[in-house]
Amino acid sequence: QSVLTQPPSASGTPGQRVTISCSGSSSNIGSNYVYWYQQLPGTAPKLLIYRNNQRPSGVPDRFSGSKSGTSASLAISGLRSEDEADYYCAAWDDSLSVSFGGGTKLTVL
C-alpha cells in the first residue's frame, strides 16, 4: 500500500485534457515538493515534473503540475498516443524517506 494515493487508471481521447491526482499528508506533500515521473512500457521512469510545477528541459509544455495543501495534480493537455504510460507522483517525507504514489496507467483511447 503506497503512502501517496493515485487513481489506478485514467483515460482520454487524442487532443483531450486529462488530470491525474495525488493525495498525501502533511508530512509529505503538505510540507515538501511534489515530483512526477513518466514510465513508458518496458523502460525506466523519467522525471516529468519537479518542484511541484517545473518541467525539465525537453518535456513539452503540454505537461503541467500543481499542488494545493496535501494534494497535487498532473495535467496533460492535447493528449497524444505517445503519452500512454504509467505516471507516478513522489514526495520527500519528513520521516526522512521518499514516498511514491501507486501509479496511474494512462490509456489514450
Added chain:
Amino acid sequence: QLQLQESGPGLVKPSETLSLTCTVSGGSISSSSYYWGWIRQPPGKGLEWIGSIYYSGSTYYNPSLKSRVTISVDTSKNQFSLKLSSVTAADTAVYYCARCIAAQLNNWGQGTLVTVSS
C-alpha cells in the same frame, strides 16, 4: 552525459543476500548536492524507494526495509552498492539506481531484474 548501470546476479535464493552495484559514468559520484539511490519495482506493480547515500557515506533508508538494507559507496570506483538480506519471493523486482536530490530522481539506470527463487 551522466549514465548509471546496474549489475549483479539475476537470481538469488530465498534467505540469501541480494547484492547489486551501480556504476556511474560521465560524472563523479563525489559531486556535491547529489545523493545516489536505489528504487525497485515488482513485476506489474509500482515503484518503491529503497534508500539513498551521499558520497560521504550518509544514508537514508525506507523504514519498511531498513532492517535488511545496506547501501555503501566506493568513490574510487565511482560506484555505489545495495545489499538486501534475508530475501523472499516478495523481493523479486526490477532494481533501479538513480541520482537524486530527496525525491527528485534526475537520472536513472536501465534497471536489472532480480528473481528470488530456489
